[in-house]
Amino acid sequence: MNTLKELYAYREMIFSLVRRDLNGRYKGSALGFLWTFINPLLQLGVYTMVFSVIMRSGIEDYYLFLFVALIPWIFFNTSLSGGASCIWSQKEMVKKIYFPREVLPIAFVTSQFVNMLLSFLVIFAVLVLSGKGLNPIALLYLPIIMIVEYILSLSVALISSAITVYLRDVEYILGIVTMAWQFLTPVMYSVDMVPEKFRTIFNLNPMTPIIVAYRDILYYKKAPEIETLAHAWFLGLALLLIGLVTFSKLKRHFAEEL
Template structure:
């Protein structure tokens, strides 16, 4: 019965969610000459810079390094941006929350979805790079949406969790920058897992972002159908983080007005 109430409530405010997402996208590129074109240019330019650095300075033995690198970038950059912006969404929307009733989960959710718009553009940029580098296109590319959905669900869970924690513990907004940097280095974005010592390989096995990236590369670059064990390594963290995030957010949301 409660599920029906939640769905009805969400449907009632879906237009507001759409407006919040559009607002975030417009604000991000407001007064920019190229506007939304930056959602394509940013991943392309970063790929070029990092490819030059890691191909010439570190010389990792990775075939088709530009596509390998960009597959990691697309997933991790989405999560990093989505979770970081969602974390501060309740605090930054305090004036609106204090004035009228709005389902508070809409704010972190809208931040994640606006970043998802950038993710879609990044995937388009990845396709462009694949054509430029003459990467073979296999039938498994049609499965690209599966790791993308895993990343989206995980980001929503982390977004609502962090946004609720940030209201009570503002220091987390500063600490998260350090955490996300460490998380990036523990995710095989620009290096092969084979170069790591065994104890680090074990740690990375429990890193859900590494699993999302691995699955994304499997279907995009290597033409492999993801194994059930890989699906399990992706699904379980998504479920745990989403349930935990919703639980913590629901328990604390009535106190947001008193703390923001």
């Protein structure tokens, strides 16, 4: 509770860091903030060409099937791999100024979350223009699953950022971990393709129910199953607890290690 009170007291600092990250992301580029929309559109173009023309899959409108899961995955992936360095990159501030150290991973993940929300404008536009359309009832569940993914992404950022302060190699190891994690998450394939004997282990992946829920809402245009939402919430909150405890124990000696 003390940590929550402190974070609330430093909310302006969090907002300031988020604004700085969003404003500085494309600073100096000719198109600036438009890259937020151009990047997912370029990816969509590549996937459309590869999976609709060259590598034909048995899934109808596979490029949409992939696209609605890829944007959420990019958010999680960036929160994990990029979040690992969010404490280290601000080491001078950590050593000289007192503030709740949780502010840094929270600000980083929040800026990535805002970027994902903007990318969802592209997803909505593509779904409408492609004729796939949107189900307004199913969309009511979208904020719920977004909050779950935010909690999960913040959890992994808390863990990775805290450990990286003590072990710099973690930042590089995560490059391999996230690549393997993506292939173990149903981003590029359907859950039905996973052999039954591996389903139990497969479902321990906290991103599995999140991707399934996004795809249910946006691709299949139906409300996600309650079991899927409950599964996602349970894994998200469990990992958040682990993240908070880990960060709380390791943050005490950040200044000395940096």
